[in-house]
Amino acid sequence: MELESFVLQNGNKVMQAYNHDEKFIHNFFDYKNESNSYPERLEELSNRSFLREELANVIKTFMEPFGISDKAAQHIGELAENGVVVIGGQQAGIMTGPLYSVHKAITVILLAEMKRKELGVPVIPVFWVAGEDHDLNEINHVYTETSGMVTKHKYREKYILKLMASDAEYSHEMMTTFVKDTFRQFGETEHTKALLDEVLTAVRMETTLTGFFVRLMNDLFSEHGLLLIDSAYKPLRELEKSHFSDLIQEAENIAKMIASKEEEFDALGFGKPIEAEYDAANLFYVHETGRVLLTRDDGYFVNSSAGIRFTTDELLKVASEEPWLLSNNVATRPIMQDLVLPVLAFVGGPGEIAYWALLKDAFHHLGIKMPILVPRISITLITPQAQQAMTDVSMSLSDVLSGKVQEEREQFIGTLHNERFEDLIRETETLLESKYSELASATDRSMEQLLQKNLEFHKKQLDFLRNKAEESILIKHDVALRKYRILENELIPEGSLQERIYTPYTFMNQYGTKLVRDLLRQPLKMDGTHQIVYL
Missing domain, CATH: 1.10.287 (Helix Hairpins)
Structure with a gap:
């Protein structure tokens, strides 16, 4: 395995500004992505209170069915005392979803290990699984190369509209068939049988899309003690009660601040990442018809299509007595993470950093600052056959990646x-x-x-x-x-870049189960450059 850094042409405009424009960073974020920011953020966290023991117990309880390694157990214990976290998250894709889910976890682990050494305090890697997300069409497929073409393979089981991934149970027979068919498209190698057995074991042991995802991710990263937590996990919702109450009571102010910030963001030519509305509640309610978005209308929290209508007091009662019926949207999820966990740094992709840029004023309104935002490591894996193909047709990597x-x-x-x-x-x-x-x-x-x-x-x-x-x-x-x-x-x-399309099992089938372990041993850079790994 060999490594080189590469600067992508026509890079993301937001990321270019985030990496190089100090005025942009000052306007939309609290900290620069640099070493000097970490002691300051650490000091800020030391002056805030967290339900540490309860949080550690929630994560422990969630992870126990999947297996807790010695390193993970150590991290849970540190979190209960004085540990801080580096966190990133992703939807629960089938077979881990695209490679960038794994790249995000790798970034979280490497950054946590680096800052633990530099700061001399326990820094814990945490992966937040967005199990509350209900757009199952974003996660119900994998891509393979079939007959010389890139083919999308969709898991065909029908689900209720707006069902959360953590509630989406799959047919063991259908998922087993789907996984076997996918591996058949990968082709037979010396690694296929062992990999297929691992994935089918996860299929058999779990019942939901989120459980399937978590078991695979836990198996891939247990050696490094990555902690995983599902945003839809009921005991976690219990810890979020008071924070849901704050978000409900401050819904109008938060919506105004986010919508206003997005207008400022758009005026600078960066677009509207979330199309924020001034009447937004920025919360979902889990209804019998599925997870539905609430808006504010004349003092009420409503979803007209579902026939839902709450007064503020009624919704506060839901937050207090049945908090698992509430969930965050793209705007309030980062705020909730920061209220519940002692977040030193958040690891995100370009899209995530774009919508985080809208949240500074909302964070401040709730009396907290945004964490340090670190772009996830971006990787392209080059197989020997791809490397040989570039040589044979006399094309450079720059030519290939620029289309x-x-x-x-x-x-x-x-x-x-x-x-x-x-x-x-x-x-x-x-x-x-x-x-x-x-x-x-x-x-x-x-x-x-x-x-x-x-x-x-x-x-x-x-x-x-x-x-x-x-x-x-x-x-x-x-x-x-x-x-x-x-x-x-x-x-x-x-x-698209390879990391946005293929599951890591595409390359593990060629390279072996040690792919992730070997990637974690590489001197991968977190400086905004694209990492090229020759397998």
Whole structure:
């Protein structure tokens, strides 16, 4: 395994500003992403109170069914005392979802280990599983390369509209079939059987999409003591009671601050990441029809389509007595994390950092500051066959990742044309047109339509020959053309970075179960550059 750093062209505009524009950071965040910020943030956390023992017990109780390693047990104990956390999170994707879920966990672990050494205090890696999310279409699929094409494989079980991932139970038979079919697309290697057995064991032992995700992630990172917690876990909701009450009572002020901040963000050319509304409640209610978003209307918290209508006092009662019926939206989830956990730093992707930029005033209104935000490590894995393909077609990694593969392939195809054959086809077409013109002049007008139709028939036959000749050339040069397909399918599938498309099991099937362990041993940089790992 070899490593190099790479600067992506046409990078994300928000990330460019976050990494280089001090005015942007000052306007939208409390801390710069630099070493000097950590002691200050640590001091701030020391002046706040957290239900540490209760929180540690909640995480312990949640993780026990999945297995708690010695390192994780140590971290839970430290959290109960004076530990602080580095946290990141993701939806509960099938087979861990895309690679960036694993990259996020890797960043959390490496940053926690680094800051533990630098600060001399327990810094604990935590992964927040967004089990409350209900958009199951975002997590119910995996991609594989099938017959030279990137194919989306969707888990077909039907779920109730807006059912949370943590409540979405799957059919063991259907999920087993889905996983086996997915591995079949990966192809058989020396690692396939062991990997497939591990994933099928997780399928068998769990019942929900969130449970399936957590068991796989726990298995991948238990050696490093990564703590996992589901945002929809009822005991966690119990700890959030008072914070839900604050969010309800301050809903109007919070909504105004977020919407106003987004207008400022948009005016600077960064767009509207969450389309914030001034009448938003920024909370969901778990109704019999599913998880539904609440808005504020004339002093009430409502969802008209579900027929829901709460007074403030009624919703406060829900928060106090049945807090598991409430959940946060994209705007209040970061605030809730920071109120419940002693968050030293948050690890996020470009999209997350964009919507966090809207929350500074809301954090301050609740008497807290935003944590340090650290962009997750971004990685592209280069297999030996992809590396060889770049060499064979004389393309640089920069060309590949900037989307030039298709252009290069078309240029290559352009060099393959049989010019002599094409010239003869054109000559034949010209001769046909000339002779049919003579035929037309040698007969009466009643034959014109028939002659034209006959001419078109012969021209179509010539087109057929032309296409067959091109097809023959492409078949003859398929080995060379396959190199371009390898580069597109492996490195920029669907026109996106590899980490946004493929599950890590795609590459573990080729490299082995030690892939994640070996990645964690690399000197991966957290400086905004893209990390290239040659397998």
